[in-house]
Amino acid sequence: MNNWEPNIVGFLCNWCSYAGADLTGLSRKEYPANIKIIKLPCTGRMDPMFIIEAFKLGADGVLVSGCHPGDCHYNKGNLYWQRRFLVVSELLNNFGIDKNRFFASWVSASEGVKFSEVVKNVTEKIRELGPLTK
Amino acid sequence: MARVGVFICDCGVNIASTVDVPKVVEYAMTLQKVAIAKEYKYMCSDPGQNLILDTIKEYKLDRIVVSSCSPRMHELTFRICVNKGKINPYYFEMANIREQCSWVHQKDKEAATKKAMKLTEIAVAKVLRNEPLFPLYSPVIKRALVIGGGIAGIQASLDLGDAGHETVIVERESSIGGRMSQLDKTFPTLDCSQCILSPKMVAVAQNKNIKIYTYAEVEEVQGYVGNFTVKIRKKARYVDMVKCTGCGVCTQKCPAKTSSEFNEKTGDRKAIYTPFPQAVPNVPVIDKNNCIYFLKGKCKVCEKFCPSNAIIYNQEDEVVEEKFGAIVVATGIDIYDHSNYGEYGYGKYKNVLSGLQFERMVSSSGPTDGHILRPSDQEEPKDVVFIQCVGARDPSKGQDYCARVCCMWTAKQAILLKEHLPNSRAYIFYIDIRAFGKGYEEFVRRAQVDYQVTYLRGRVSRIYEKGKKLRVLGTDTLAGGQVEIDADMVILADAMVPKYDSVKVAQTLGIPYDTYRFFTELHPKLAPVETVTSGIFLAGACSGPKDIPDTVAQAGAAAAKVCALFSKDNIEIEPTIAQVNFSLCSGCETCKLVCPFNAIEMREREIRRGVKRSIANVIESVCRGCGTCVGSCYCKAIDLRGFRDKQIMAELEAVCIE
Numbered sequence: 001m002n003n004w005e006p007n008i009v010g011f012l013c014n015w016c017s018y019a020g021a022d023l024t025g026l027s028r029k030e031y032p033a034n035i036k037i038i039k040l041p042c043t044g045r046m047d048p049m050f051i052i053e054a055f056k057l058g059a060d061g062v063l064v065s066g067c068h069p070g071d072c073h074y075n076k077g078n079l080y081w082q083r084r085f086l087v088v089s090e091l092l093n094n095f096g097i098d099k100n101r102f103f104a105s106w107v108s109a110s111e112g113v114k115f116s117e118v119v120k121n122v123t124e125k126i127r128e129l130g131p132l133t134k
Numbered sequence: 135m136a137r138v139g140v141f142i143c144d145c146g147v148n149i150a151s152t153v154d155v156p157k158v159v160e161y162a163m164t165l166q167k168v169a170i171a172k173e174y175k176y177m178c179s180d181p182g183q184n185l186i187l188d189t190i191k192e193y194k195l196d197r198i199v200v201s202s203c204s205p206r207m208h209e210l211t212f213r214i215c216v217n218k219g220k221i222n223p224y225y226f227e228m229a230n231i232r233e234q235c236s237w238v239h240q241k242d243k244e245a246a247t248k249k250a251m252k253l254t255e256i257a258v259a260k261v262l263r264n265e266p267l268f269p270l271y272s273p274v275i276k277r278a279l280v281i282g283g284g285i286a287g288i289q290a291s292l293d294l295g296d297a298g299h300e301t302v303i304v305e306r307e308s309s310i311g312g313r314m315s316q317l318d319k320t321f322p323t324l325d326c327s328q329c330i331l332s333p334k335m336v337a338v339a340q341n342k343n344i345k346i347y348t349y350a351e352v353e354e355v356q357g358y359v360g361n362f363t364v365k366i367r368k369k370a371r372y373v374d375m376v377k378c379t380g381c382g383v384c385t386q387k388c389p390a391k392t393s394s395e396f397n398e399k400t401g402d403r404k405a406i407y408t409p410f411p412q413a414v415p416n417v418p419v420i421d422k423n424n425c426i427y428f429l430k431g432k433c434k435v436c437e438k439f440c441p442s443n444a445i446i447y448n449q450e451d452e453v454v455e456e457k458f459g460a461i462v463v464a465t466g467i468d469i470y471d472h473s474n475y476g477e478y479g480y481g482k483y484k485n486v487l488s489g490l491q492f493e494r495m496v497s498s499s500g501p502t503d504g505h506i507l508r509p510s511d512q513e514e515p516k517d518v519v520f521i522q523c524v525g526a527r528d529p530s531k532g533q534d535y536c537a538r539v540c541c542m543w544t545a546k547q548a549i550l551l552k553e554h555l556p557n558s559r560a561y562i563f564y565i566d567i568r569a570f571g572k573g574y575e576e577f578v579r580r581a582q583v584d585y586q587v588t589y590l591r592g593r594v595s596r597i598y599e600k601g602k603k604l605r606v607l608g609t610d611t612l613a614g615g616q617v618e619i620d621a622d623m624v625i626l627a628d629a630m631v632p633k634y635d636s637v638k639v640a641q642t643l644g645i646p647y648d649t650y651r652f653f654t655e656l657h658p659k660l661a662p663v664e665t666v667t668s669g670i671f672l673a674g675a676c677s678g679p680k681d682i683p684d685t686v687a688q689a690g691a692a693a694a695k696v697c698a699l700f701s702k703d704n705i706e707i708e709p710t711i712a713q714v715n716f717s718l719c720s721g722c723e724t725c726k727l728v729c730p731f732n733a734i735e736m737r738e739r740e741i742r743r744g745v746k747r748s749i750a751n752v753i754e755s756v757c758r759g760c761g762t763c764v765g766s767c768y769c770k771a772i773d774l775r776g777f778r779d780k781q782i783m784a785e786l787e788a789v790c791i792e
Contacts, residue, residue, distance in 0.1 A: 005245075009789050015646065015666060022204045025233030033245035036252055036789045037234055039205075041710070041777055044728075045761025050782060057790035070641050073666065074760035075730040084765065109666075110648040116238070 006126040008061040009054045010037040010119075011046060013078070016067035016108045023112030031119040034126075035063065042066070044077025048088045051102060052095060061101045061126040065118065068106040078106075101129060136262055137169040139195035140254060141186055143177035143202035145232055152236035154247040158201065161251040165258050169193045178208050183215045190219040197221070197264065199257045201229035201250065222266035224709070224776065229257040252789065259788040263781045267709040272755050274360035275459040276700045279304065281352055281639075284312020285682060286464035286674025286689040288334050293693035294462075295343035299700055302456065303338070304366055305348045309413035310335055312466055316396065316490055318497040318504075320682060321546040322577035328412060328499070335414040349419055353453065355461070355643050356731070358758060359669030360705050362458045370449040371419035373406075377444035380416035382408075384436035384445070392424040394501070398491040400509070401501025406436050411499060420445075460696040463653060463665075464673040464689065465639055470525030470533070470629040478521065478626060479597045484510045485604055486597065486624045489543060496550050506554050508622050511602070515558060515622030518551055519606045520544045521594050522564045526629035535650060537629035538679040541568045544627045545581040552585040560587045561619055563594050563608050571683065590617055597624060630679040645670055653677045663692040671695050710776030711757040712764060716741060718771035719749045725763035725772055726750060733757040 012018040018039050024031065040046065043066030054062050064085070066078040085104050092099040103122050107115045140162040144150035155173050162171035170193045174182045177200055189195065198216050202208065205228040213223035231250040239246035278294050280287045283305030294301040303310065314320075317327035338344050347368055354365040373384075390405035397403075405425040408418045426433035427447065437445040469490055472480035480486050485508055487495070498504035508515045522544050526537035541564065548560040567589070569575040581587045592609035599605075603620040610617045632651040633639070640647045645665040646654040653676050656664035663671050673689040674680060680688065699705070712725075716739055726734040733756035739749045750763075750772065761774040773779060 007790065007792070009786065019206060019646075019666075022206055022230075022233040025204070025237035028237055028240070030241055031238055033235070033239045033242060033249045036249065036256065037230070038256070038782060038785045038789065040761065040782070041774070042760040042762060044730075045765050045774060045777055047765050047779065047782075049779075050786060053783065054786055054790060057787060058792075059790045070637075071646065072730075073644055073646075074758060074762065075644060077730060077760045077762040080728055080762050080766060108649075109646050109654060 004131050006034045006060040006123060006131070007058070008035040008063060008122060008126060009059045010035045010063045010065065011040055011043070011050065012037055013043045013066040014039055014041050015073035016071065016106075017065035017115065019109035020107040020111050020115045023109065024115045027112045029113055029116040031116040032123040034123050035119050042072065042074050042077035043081035044072075044074065046081050046084065048084055048091070051088055051092075055092075055095070055097050055101070055132060058132065060129075060132045061103065061122060063103045063105065063118070063122050065105045065107045065115075068108055071108060097132070098129060101126065101132065136167045136197055137193065137195050138165075138167050138197045138199060138258055138261060139186070139189055139193060140165075140168055140171040140199045140201065140258065141177050141189075142171065142173050142231075142254065143182070143200065144173065144175045145202060146175065149202070149232050149236045149250075152240050152243055152246045153231060153250040154243065157247055158250045158254060162254050162258070165255055167262060168258060169195060177202050178211055186212075186215055187219045190221065195221070197225045197261045199227050199229060199254065199261050201231045201254045201257065203232040204230045204234070224267040225261065225264050227257040227261040227264065229253040256785045256788040259784040260781050263778065263784050265775070267775055269706040270709055270711075270754055271704040272358075272360050272707050273704055274700060274702060275457050276300070277302070277456075277458045278460050278462060278696050278700075279352075279362070279364055279456075279458040280462045280464060282312065282464035282466055282674070282676070283307075283310030283346065283348065284464060284466045284674065285314040285331065285334075286466065286676075286685045287312070287462070288338050289686050289689035290462045290464060290673050290693045291338055291344050292334065292341065293690055294696060295338075295341040297693070297697050298343065299697070300343050300345075302345045302347060302458070304350050304352055305346065306351050307409060308349045308371065308417070308419040309409050309415070310338065310346060310348060311410070311412070311414070314682060315410060315412070316398070316493060318493050318500075319546060319550060321542045322571070322573040324546070324549070332412045335412065339414050346415065348415060352642060358707070359699070360459045362461060362669065364456055364458055364461075366454050366456065368452045368454065370451050371417070372422075372446055372449050373417055373419060374444040374446055375415065375417050377442045378417045379442055381441065382418075383439050383441065385418055387435050387439045389433070389435060390424050390426050392421065397494045397501050398488060400491050400494055459669065460699050461643065461670045462673050462689075462692045462696060463639070463643065463645070463670060463676055465633050465636065465676045467630040467675040467679070468633050470631050472524060472626055472628065474531055475524060475626075477596045478524070478594065478624070479599075479604075480626060483597070483599055483604060485622065486626065489540075489547065489625055489627050492547055492625045496547070496554065504554075506551060514555055517559050517561070517619060517621045518623045518625065519594075519604075519619055519621040520548055520560065520562045520625045520627060522562065522627045524626040524628050525631065527565055533629060533650075535679070536568065538568070539681045540627040540629065542571070542574055542577065542681065544625075545578045545587070547625060548587040549581050549585050552587065560585070561621070562587060562589050563592055564589060565591070565593070571681065592617070630675055633676065636676065643667065643670055663688055663695055669699065707755070708759060710759045710774065711754060712752045712759065712761065712772055712774050714750050714752055715771045715773065716749050718769050720769050720771070721748045721750065722768060723750070724766050724768065728762050728766050730760065730762065731756055731758055734763060
């Protein structure tokens with residue numbers, strides 16, 4: 001258990017947060033390597049099942065990040081995600097998963113520093129919560 | 135049988151110095167269906183691409199994974215390469231092991247190597263579930279929309295018009311001309327700004343391919359590259375554009391006065407007015423908020439005196455809908471609001487002016503007819519202090535960036551002051567002098583040597599009134615000490631800031647903006663006029679501070695990009711769009727409701743013999759592939775090509791299962 005490292009899945013939208021994460025790299029802002037990123041066209045593509053499935057498969061934390069409200073490349077995909085997010089985070093408790101393991105943020109393509117802060121924060125919180133036990 | 139080839143790039147030392155690439159290669163070889171994994175120094179280079187092509191042949195590969203930089207950088211490069219190797223470009227995935235791995239985990243090489251392995255595994259998992267996709271084609275409407283009629287918009291329209299493309303300029307003010315028309319002279323040549331701008335304005339008006347909508351705004355933009363539908367609101371100007379001859383009698387006779395925006399509130403204008411004498415079109419507008427008739431119901435002086443019966447008090451806004459193939463955004467800038475600098479006393483002291491106010495004062499068509507006069511008592515000033523970097527290079531005000539033009543702008547204004555009033559003294563407080571352009575350094579030197587302008591390196595801490603003068607307290611960091619100057623006037627070199635409603639414009643167009651609210655280019659170096667939304671281009675200072683030469687160059691570049699787009703009759707659009715599984719669709723219409731582009735229509739379909747049902751159908755040319763419908767489908771009847779459920783699930787498994 002001593003060498004446990006949190007395994008975190010990050011779902012990022014292509015236009016804002018994925019570009020923001022690229023900017024984090026371009027500006028060489030360090031963050032923990034625990035997060036692995038899956039690219040989506042838009043957070044509107046986020047199926048609540050992905051989150052539940054992620055935990056089922058053993059992820060310790062999930063982060064979903066998209067464009068700020070109003071800035072969606074597809075006008076309003078992120079707003080639909082925002083609605084689903086509220087429902088999913090309530091649902092998680094019913095599955096016996098602490099909803100504090102599930103994070104959502106808005107990171108724009110120009111917020112490279114913010115992305116590294118978000119990841120640091122998420123990783124730290126998951127570290128505090130410990131591994132997800134079945 | 136799928137045979138995957140994995141190619142891992144060192145990116146010189148960018149990846150290889152943090153990630154142990156041979157280990158990643160070794161790991162990749164152990165992955166399911168991977169036939170071969172190879173390392174190369176620069177995978178994107180010609181030899182790198184040839185390596186991929188040769189390996190495809192040698193190992194009979196049918197799917198390719200490249201672990202290198204961000205797909206935003208080289209996805210297209212490799213797709214083209216893969217296609218050359220006779221593999222469908224969508225049998226290709228990229229693992230981002232540079233921006234999202236080696237560059238951000240430099241301090242933990244072991245973790246970075248492990249993560250690079252994982253990211254490669256994720257890409258392999260996905261590529262195994264990929265399917266061949268073929269580009270869709272969509273016709274290009276060869277009409278361009280230019281938003282903003284400043285020098286950027288004017289130049290872009292002229293270039294487009296000259297190339298034979300129908301172009302529409304939409305300008306918010308009642309005349310084209312923009313910021314440049316407010317300037318008196320331009321650096322470093324000291325050309326009169328109006329003299330070089332107004333011929334271009336006239337050329338725009340006379341070009342048969344260019345249509346100008348002034349006093350109009352873009353309200354709504356729908357569609358995609360080659361096929362935008364734009365709603366334009368033409369605000370009521372209460373003057374008939376056709377009948378008006380521009381004689382100006384109405385303006386002369388109008389009894390209502392208010393301060394002039396064009397003159398930066400240093401002079402007055404009438405309620406029926408053109409912003410400046412060289413206005414194009416030379417048709418006035420009635421400012422409803424100051425017109426006596428609109429306020430009190432009586433007056434009608436303009437109507438009485440108008441010789442051509444051009445006044446229409448009951449005119450209403452008109453919304454027109456037009457189709458365009460490309461959009462050039464040239465919305466320009468505002469000037470930094472000094473009220474944030476209380477210590478400079480702008481607004482409190484009459485003799486503290488903004489740079490643009492000074493510009494209007496020096497202009498012979500300005501409120502003082504070109505005489506430099508102290509606003510408090512209309513006397514000629516002796517000592518004038520210029521302060522640079524107001525709202526620029528100042529993190530304490532959240533304005534970290536350099537506004538680029540102020541060094542030159544201030545030098546020019548100091549020279550103009552000395553030319554108008556040879557006995558005056560000019561002092562410039564600066565941080566650094568950034569005279570980067572052609573002939574710029576020489577120009578600043580002229581100000582210092584020929585015109586004896588005193589340059590003081592330091593900030594001003596405070597300004598207060600003392601008698602008729604302004605006491606300016608500052609530092610001179612080169613001489614090392616405090617400086618006190620009793621000035622007659624203080625001119626603040628305001629920074630360029632984004633237009634006040636730039637966010638709204640960005641949201642209307644669906645283009646990103648940076649932390650300062652300037653629009654973001656597709657790539658800061660290699661794609662400076664493109665945006666992430668194809669078909670929408672940027673020109674001028676709306677994407678960051680620019681001087682006139684850079685603006686004109688960029689406007690030309692944007693026009694050239696539009697011409698390149700218009701050189702084709704059809705353009706390829708990404709095939710990663712939604713697809714309905716008819717047998718699963720329940721016809722609930724949720725997808726139709728959430729689709730941001732109205733790309734889903736309900737269609738009667740025979741699902742079994744004799745059984746007809748209304749089922750969702752994706753209009754392929756309209757779908758942009760956001761996947762919002764997929765995320766909201768209750769029946770899992772709709773899926774997104776390129777981002778199918780099974781593809782994302784495979785990625786998820788790769789991440790989660792150690």
